[in-house]
Amino acid sequence: xxxxxxxxxxxxxxxxxxxxxxxxxxxxxxxxxxxxxxxxxxxxxxxxxxxxxxxxxxxxxxxxxxxxxxxxxxxxxxxxxxxxxxxxxxxxxxxxxxxxxxxxxxxxxxxxxxxxxxxxxxxxxxxxxxxxxxxxxxxxxxxxxxxxxxxxxxxxxxxxxxxxxxxxxxxxxxxxxxxxxxxxxxxxxxxxxxxxxxxxxxxxxxxxxxxxxxxxxxxxxxxxxxxxxxxxxxxxxxxxxxxxxxxxxxxxxxxxxxxxxxxxxxxxxxxxxxxxxxxxxxxxxxxxxxxxxxxxxxxxxxxxxxxxxxxxxxxxxxxxxxxxxxxxxxxxxxxxxxxxxxxxxxxxxxxxxxxxxxxxxxxxxxxxxxxxxxxxxxxxxxxxxxxxxxxxxxxxxxxx
Amino acid sequence: xxxxxxxxxxxxxxxxxxxxxxxxxxxxxxxxxxxxxxxxxxxxxxxxxxxxxxxxxxxxxxxxxxxxxxxxxxxxxxxxxxxxxxxxxxxxxxxxxxxxxxxxxxxxxxxxxxxxxxxxxxxxxxxxx
Numbered sequence: 398x399x400x401x402x403x404x405x406x407x408x409x410x411x412x413x414x415x416x417x418x419x420x421x422x423x424x425x426x427x428x429x430x431x432x433x434x435x436x437x438x439x440x441x442x443x444x445x446x447x448x449x450x451x452x453x454x455x456x457x458x459x460x461x462x463x464x465x466x467x468x469x470x471x472x473x474x475x476x477x478x479x480x481x482x483x484x485x486x487x488x489x490x491x492x493x494x495x496x497x498x499x500x501x502x503x504x505x506x507x508x509x510x511x512x513x514x515x516x517x518x519x520x521x522x523x524x525x526x527x528x529x530x531x532x533x534x535x536x537x538x539x540x541x542x543x544x545x546x547x548x549x550x551x552x553x554x555x556x557x558x559x560x561x562x563x564x565x566x567x568x569x570x571x572x573x574x575x576x577x578x579x580x581x582x583x584x585x586x587x588x589x590x591x592x593x594x595x596x597x598x599x600x601x602x603x604x605x606x607x608x609x610x611x612x613x614x615x616x617x618x619x620x621x622x623x624x625x626x627x628x629x630x631x632x633x634x635x636x637x638x639x640x641x642x643x644x645x646x647x648x649x650x651x652x653x654x655x656x657x658x659x660x661x662x663x664x665x666x667x668x669x670x671x672x673x674x675x676x677x678x679x680x681x682x683x684x685x686x687x688x689x690x691x692x693x694x695x696x697x698x699x700x701x702x703x704x705x706x707x708x709x710x711x712x713x714x715x716x717x718x719x720x721x722x723x724x725x726x727x728x729x730x731x732x733x734x735x736x737x738x739x740x741x742x743x744x745x746x747x748x749x750x751x752x753x754x755x756x757x758x759x760x761x762x763x764x765x766x767x768x769x770x771x772x773x774x775x776x777x778x779x780x781x782x783x784x785x786x787x788x789x790x791x792x793x794x795x796x797x
Numbered sequence: 798x799x800x801x802x803x804x805x806x807x808x809x810x811x812x813x814x815x816x817x818x819x820x821x822x823x824x825x826x827x828x829x830x831x832x833x834x835x836x837x838x839x840x841x842x843x844x845x846x847x848x849x850x851x852x853x854x855x856x857x858x859x860x861x862x863x864x865x866x867x868x869x870x871x872x873x874x875x876x877x878x879x880x881x882x883x884x885x886x887x888x889x890x891x892x893x894x895x896x897x898x899x900x901x902x903x904x905x906x907x908x909x910x911x912x913x914x915x916x917x918x919x920x921x922x923x924x925x926x
Contacts, residue, residue, distance in 0.1 A: 467874060644877035651883040658884040662891020667899050668911040672888065673830030678918055686880070692829025693875025697867040698888045699831050703860045705892075710853035717850055720800050720809065721857030724840075727815035728832075728858050731822025732865035736873055738827045748922040751828055755919030758834055759912045766908045777848035784849050 428455060428599075428618040430626040439635045439648065440607035444600065449620035451597035456532035456619045457499040459603060462630070463612030464494035466646030468579035471546070471741040484546045486556055486741070487571055491539035492579050494610035494646040497586050499601055500527045505589040516745055518583045520573040527587070532619040536576050537569040546741075556737075581744060608648050608685060611635045645690045654680065658698075673699060674758060678751050681744065688747040692739050713788035800850065809844045817843055818858060825859075826866030832859050 428449035437443065449455045469488040476483065500508065504527050511523045524530045546557035563571060580586045591601040599618070611633050618626040635641060641648045657679060658672070665672035673695050680691045710716050742750075764770055798811045817839045825832030836855040840846050870876055 640879055640883075642877050642879050644874065645880065649880075651879070654880060655883045655887045658887035659891050659894075662888045663895045663898060664907075664911070666892060666895025667902060667904070667907045672891070673825075673828075674834070675914070675918065676884075677829050678922055682921070689870075689873070689875040690877050690880070692827070693867075693870030693873070694877050694880045694884065695829045696826065696863060696870055697876065697881060698884050700860075700863050700867055701885070702888065702892050703831070703856060703863055706856050707853070707860055710856065715849075716853035716857050717800055718857070719798075720814075720846075720850065721854035722861075723798075723811055724814045724818040724854075725858040725861030727818040728822035728862035729865050731819045731824075732826040732862040733869060735823045735826025735828075736866050736869035736875065738823070739829070739870075739875070740873060747828070748924070752919045752922035752924075754824070754828065755915045755922065759915035759919065761834060761838060762908050762912045762915065766905050766912070771905070774848070780847065781849040781852070 427624045428453075428620045428626045430616065430618045430629045432616065432629045432631060434631065436632040436634055437605060439633070439639055440605045440609060443603045443605065443616075443631060445603055445616055445618070445629070446598070446600045447618050447626065449593070449597050449599055449618065450624070451595065453597070453620040453624070454501045454503075454528065455591050455593050455599040456501070456529050457591055457601055457603070458532050458534060458617045458619060459495070459497045459499065460493040460535050460615055461495035461610045461612060461633075462493070462615045464610035464641070464643075464646065465491050466494050466579065466610075467644070468492040468575040469740055470574055470578040472574075473741075484557075485560070486544040486546050487541055487575060488544070488556075489539045489541045489572070489575055491536075492575060492646075493535060495605075495614065496536060496576060496580065497588060498524075498527075498529050498532050499588045499590050499603060500529050500532075501591045501593055502589050504528075508583070508587055508589045511587070512583045514583070518577070520577045520583075520586065521570065523583060523587060524573070529587075531622045533569075533573070534617075534625075536572040537565075539568075539572050539575070541568055541571055541575065543571075578743070605633060608639075609633060610646060611641050611648060642686070642690075645686045647685045649684060649686075654684070657683070668762070674755065678748070678755065681748065688742075688744050689739050693736065713785060714791070715785070715788055800846070807846055807850065809846055813843050814840065822862040822866075826862060826869070829866075829870075832862065 428447050430445065430447040433444040433446075434441075445457060447455075467488070467490050469486065472483045472485045472487065474483070475481070507526050508523075511518055511526065524533055541563065543560045543563070544557040545560050562568075576586060588603075590603065591599055593599045603616070605614070614631050614633055615628040616631075617628050635648045638652050639648050639650050658676060661672040661676045661679070664675065677688075677691050677695055680686055680695070681688050707716065739747075765774075798809055800807045800809050818836070821832050821835045821839065825835070833855065836859055837851055840851040840855055841848060867876075
């Protein structure tokens, strides 16, 4: 009897204790969040503090809430099981201009291992390895368009046929690939800076680098599946001469590209080659600009100088319209296809191909300084001068 | 095809010219440069045309390509107006300053210097160092 009673009392106690502990956990709910400042000037350090259930690892998801950019990726990797190449072009306009997940500081070795993978790292694999999958939410909801590209479509320069939208699971998976396509490196979207104390309080110093999108940024603390804090908000402010480049998704002190272009344009005139050869690789190497934007913006800048060149040559009747026009038509076709291909390649492929083009160009330039070429050129230059003189005289004579 | 220029006639193989022009156009519009330094050798060496025809006519051919690829880049949303506005005046100014300096320096020295610069830049892009 006595023994039975003890057992019952003991069991009841155990039940009450278990309930209390369980309730305690449930009552703790989502983590709290506080930040030390509301605005930063073109980057800065934000200290994030708060409290999460004791023992739970805390992740911080940080993103630019105002500015979105375009991200695209061309999937031409062979499927290992079926052996088919998908040739699908993924495109979104909803990518936050800034996105980063901060993981607990104890995961620093795992993050270092991911960074060592270099260009072959995968965002989905990294999120799994860091246990950060449930912290990844904002890009997962982006609207992603996908196009089935075909050889024929590429030739006529279209993106291909628009395919039906993906389900949420697929959308989430593809969005991770787009995050990598947009932000390139693991260190730009992942950081290990969240310090957690045993009682559940956490603290992180988040460094927002300069040159990012202005406007509102949101931070959410995540302590497990569904345990998300309210978003904390801060402003990133920029001022002239730092200007936000909407298509590129970065802020940039515009004096630097100006000076760079000036120097390159002068040098381009001296060496007799358009500045684009030097300007493009320098722009993609020195500034965080996507190669598509660089190619797409540099091309129209040379239009004007070409136009004025044609005008000057045409005044002295120095253009064979038939020759230039026929080859020009062939080039028109090429110019129709080229910009499409820019989209399909990654920045690294862009740099690789450009590297070889520059070496080829260096070879051509070197050949033009060889004695044989110079001797021939001298004769030609003399004829050229003679023709120019005659042309100018004719033009003058007609005016008079 | 026969090309007439200032009373002289030249024979040019337009198949080579168009095929080469097409390839140069794809490459140059893809990477966003003019293509002149490739067009001139194509027309002088490939088509055996003298320099004085090539300078003006290659510029005309390239202009076709640049116009088209500018439109296509714009269509694909790769054109950033602010970046353009900060580079465009610089390109104009460079086009004005360049010829003034060009008279005072040796073109061969500039080309050799450019070779070295291009090799360094190319090797850097290839990630060798």
